[in-house]
Amino acid sequence: MPDKRPRGYQPGWKPRAHTVQLLTAVERVLARYAAQLPLTIRQIWYALVSDDVLAKQERTYKRLVELCGMARRSGRIPWEAIRDDTETAAEPVAFTGVTDFQQAQLEAARAYRLDRQAGQPARIELFCETAGMVPQLAAVAEPFGVPCYSGSGYNSLPGKRGAARRAAEGGHAAVHIMVISDWDPSGLHLFTALAEDITAFAATDAPGIPFTFERLAVTEDQVTELGLPTAPVKATDRRSFAGTSTTQAEALSPAALAGIVHTAISRHRDPDALDAVLAREHAERQALLHDLGHGPH
Known part of the structure; x- marks a missing residue:
């Protein structure tokens, strides 16, 4: 039986009225966090849960994934507004030619x-x-x-070894590692394993070279202070x-995440x-541009 799921662009998509309402709510979230784009779909989902648009249920998340997919296929939501991490290139x-290479140098x-x-x-x-x-955090940290x-969950062994080797090559007297992870057994274990292994x-x-480690988020205090949505601890997690x-x-x-990261980095600078x-x-950049014929004379 042929697969009836949509493929390619869908400019003729005509969502039903209740879908339009949800799509409008998604667009409000994207506009609200325009400075932090792209967002993950799960971040959009949590924002909609906080806005009382969606119930905090896995089925509403799956519905949102399908909706955002169609909205992007149809052109209603820009492709660049949502973060995807399933592709490796x-x-x-x-x-x-030479002109293109010279432009790249510039x-x-x-x-x-x-x-x-x-x-x-x-x-x-x-x-x-x-x-x-990562893109949102990098925009603040850059x-x-x-x-x-990020190791997409537990950080890889080479990634943790890399932190130690960068310290040896960086010329700094100390290293401070900041971590953002979930407030759950996995998130706390990730932090502990990262600190111990590095x-x-x-x-x-x-x-x-001394190393210090700091969990910036999520903390139990942040859950209370910011009114973050919660879920029960998994009974199978011992x-x-x-x-x-x-x-x-x-x-x-x-x-809120951007503010937490900016404040933490500033405190240590x-x-x-x-x-x-x-x-x-700035001075060296201007000298380079001058040498390429594009700086002030």
């Missing part, structure tokens, strides 16, 4: 930047449990030169957990050191 670098010069963590008392790295949140990593690798790969309910990190509004790096970065 490896594309070769190529140019159409763009590279305009994007020139230094290590904005240079001169700071400690190198900061940001880890998150959900890969789909101006500080702070990298963001510390153990660092004992060999970066001896003498790991120790102090909480009485669970909350996913994607339940945090994108704006020397603003004078950052300003010095930015001033040097």
Whole structure:
């Protein structure tokens, strides 16, 4: 029997009235968090749950996935507004000719930047449990030169070893790892395993460099203070957990998450050191552009 599911673009899609209402609510969420786009579908779902548009049930999430798919196929929701992490790509670098290559050099010069963590008392790295949140976190962390990593759940062994090796090569006296994970047994175990494994690798790969670890979110206090939706602890999960309910990190509004990350990074930065790096970065960028014939004379 042929598959009747929609394929390709669907410009002629005509949703029913109740679907239009839900779609309008989705568009309101995307507009509300325009500064944090792209969002994951689960983040949109949690926002709709908080807005009392949807019940916190798995069936409403599945319905939302189907709705967003059709809305993107039809052109009503921009493809770029929603974060997808199911595709892995490896594309070769190529140019159409010399002019294209020269334009790429110009763009590279305009994007020139230094290590904005240079001169700071400690190198900061940001880890998150959900890969789909990386672009939002990176938008906050990038101006500080702070990298963001995710293992889509439990961080990989090479990823944890990589943190120790970066510390050895980075020239910083200390490293501070910030973590965002769910408030549940898995999220807390992820944090503990990350801290223990990185510390153990660092004992060999970066001896003498102290590591500190901080869970930025989700915390039990944040669940209460922000009124985040919760779910019962799974009866089959026997790991120790102090909480009485669970909350996913994607339940945090994108704006609240951005504020938490920005505040935490700022608390650990020397603003004078950052300003010095930015001033040097600007001067060197202008020199590069001048050499390419595009800077001030």
